[in-house]
Amino acid sequence: MEIIIARISKITSILLIVLSFVGCKPDNSKESEIMAIPVSITIERFDQKFHRSNPEMIFELKKKYPFLFPEKFSDSVWFKRQKDSLQLMLLDTVESSFPEMTPIENELEYLFKHLKFYFPKTKIPRVIGLINNVDYQTKTVYVDSLLLISLDTYFGSNHPLYVGIPSYVRQDMDIKYLSSHVIDKFVEYRLEPPTDRSLLSQMIYHGKKIYVKDIMLPSKSDALKMCYTDEQVHWVNDNEVYIWQYFIEKQILFNSVPSLVKRFIEPAPFSKFYLEIDNESPGRIGVWLGWQIIKSYMNRYPKTDINTLLNLPPQTIFSKSNYKPRK
16 A cells, blocks of 8 residues: 555656646747748848859849949949959858858748737848948848848858957857847837937837847847857846946936947947956946846836837836846
């Protein structure tokens, strides 16, 4: 009898463990619905069509891609660029770095399924891959139904061609950050920059971009959403209390001095507290803090629609967020 009771007890324990996992399993019905949305993306390889064709083909390409041929340049400029040794080297590197576009296309399809679900009027864009002299300031361009990707800005942060580019700039020159960059451009296209120039408004505006990534890229890490390294994410999490104390004590949240944007919002090797910890900190800490405030707001008002959130004034989000840093 004792043996039977022991076996029953063991079986009961196993069942409880199984049920606990089942109970903790998230509801995937929404994700299944998102994945069922028909989205098909093929990256048009303008880079190959331009540099791997004969000069006479330029005229056909100009008809098909007029937005890539500014009228202020004569045809002779395009003929010369077509066979430029630097451009051809970049193209060779693109082809060796990305022998197949399928993984990138799949990533973009996943992203636009989510965008289409939460923003139904979103158009599935025509996606064009090109090379652009490693212009890391315009890795992607998004306008309504057009997405341009500068493939030569995604070789990886340690690629030899990027030697000489500051490390904080090279940090997100990797294809794993592409979806994160596209969402940045998507939100910028939909959302007018704040007219209020206070640091808080800038924090909330840029923080909204990162929060959209929480919704559209649920499986991505915080590092990929912020375009940080894992170490930088650990640093901001460990120092959240001190960061917030600094912002409050210095009374800079409602300050509109332009230098604050450079210190805490714009890309930089580190944030400028003017303290010994500066070199340890990542740049754009104001963006990260704005994201935390928005998450705090959404924890209090979880039924807020994403479109509603994007249009809420920064002051409203901040005052209702009851944000408190984690200790």
